[in-house]
Amino acid sequence: MRRRKYNLGNAIYFTMNGAILAFLLAPIAIITVFALNSAPYISFPPTGFTLGWFSKFFSSPEFMNAFALSLQVAAAVLILSMLIGGLCALALARGNLPGNRVLTAFFMSPLMLPAILTGLALFQIYLLMGIGRPIWGLIMGHTLVAVPYVLRTTLAVLHNFDRKIEEAAAIHGAPPARVFFEITLPLIRPGVLAGGIFAFIVSFDQFPISLFLVAPGGETLPVVLFNYMKFDLDGAIAAASMVSILMAIAVVVLLEKVIGLKAYVKL
């Protein structure tokens, strides 16, 4: 057997990859340590092992209500942003609209504004309109910043879309609605879903917009965690973060099982 020769390029390549992986995973590792540390405050190195912080998180009505609300809002945002983002992408890619590029930039603009200002502006608008702070107002705020993710991923799919398939279906007598639901929609699905997953996670973790739009007694998990941290900086925060991370993974796995995400590799 021939011994593989030492290759400096490979060594640098693997070292860089290792460093990037470590950089990406280190926060999760640190949160795990904090969540399992028995010390009554966040500290390093750990002094013991406990699952007590998870127990505190799951037994707290405040945390659980916020967790449930965050899930509900994120689910609504997922659906709305897929609907709005997907349709906008179709219009922009297919509609021959004048000023296409300007419109695309306009739809992407919520990502360019500081989210805290978006939150404050929405808050003021809602109050001036006498709406107050309803849950649907919060969902609208989250959707505003989530739509660009769906728009971008769907546009990427549409860019490589072969329109001859649609034309063939139409020539064979399929009405436009059938062409859309049986040809167009299945083909753009990977882009819409990929954006939808981003939208879900962006909404679930959304803090700056929620800060202004949550109503008393209807706070989302990131807001509750922020307020909790001001008074109690203990492992319950880390446990909540762990649960959020696991939940995000679970959502991706669930979508893979239910809908199938293999097509994402095409993106």
Added chain:
Amino acid sequence: MTDNKFTRRTVLKTGAAVMASLATPSVVLAQTAILNITTWGGKWGDVMKNEVLPAFEKEFKCSVRADQAFPFLPKLQASPRNAPIYDVLHANSNEQWKALEEGIVSPKLDVKDVPNLKDVYPYAVSDKIVGVSIFTSAVGLGYRTDKGITKPTSWKDLADPKFAGQRGGYLIPVNGLGQAHLMMLGKLYGSGFTDLDAAYKALETLKPIKLFDFTGQMEKALLSAEVNIGIIHDSGIYRYEDKEPIEFAVPSEGVLALEQVLSVTPGSKVKELAHAYIDFMLRPDIQKKLSEAVWYSPSNTKVDLDPRFDAKLFNTPEKVSQLVQMDWKWYNEHKDEIDLRVARILRG
């Protein structure tokens, strides 16, 4: 293509289910007056939500919406003056003064509207206070007792070179305790609380110092020995009740008052209820309950605390005379220049 279904029908069904669950109407309290207030979280928030607010709602046949989500002041600033988002603002003094300068809270309360005002210590309604201070914490020096540190007796002890890198303070632009301490430095090393040059010079001598955003972070830093001495309120130490090796020291120059202040918004549509709420919060029984839950010193002179609280909290004329109240109106007027200067000092 996969066999998985992602059709119009599934999308619409799922969407309808989620929207329906969110649109479920909450109980509408038609005819019931609603009082919108701000309040803290943590243990304070627990006692308020579980005991104090339900008792108030029952007695005054109203509903209280208590906002615990910071930041309160920008939300109040952004809401219409004639329909403010809060009827009662609970905040520390520095924020109350900011709110007063913008005309979004009323400066003073009348004993006719809030009868329990007649029983509060003078500091609670002094010219340094907007509305009324319902409780106060004493800000002094917290230190670890297991590091061979002699109990500090002066604010100047914080500058002892042996605490280099082990002392803790606050990010002055965002923390009231840090701001009050800066004014105290002016008094300690200069001509008075407004002697900023002396304060800046003294701040230089505290470097290296670990800085925190919130008092909760300072608490944990002391508990974990990340710092061995730091500026903190007494309640942040006493709540551990000798279970941890940390103690609170009252500097001979006095403790900084960290007041819990309530004020009413001029545009409130339920002013009578707002006054009733403040009066309720000043009742001796409510004061005792909250004092003993979170180790805040009560403002009402008629509160009888249990001995272990009585021994430590500032609840006698002699003890409250040690409280130093800051001129937040003056500070807020100079805040921008102070922020710029301290940022340069602490960055360098």
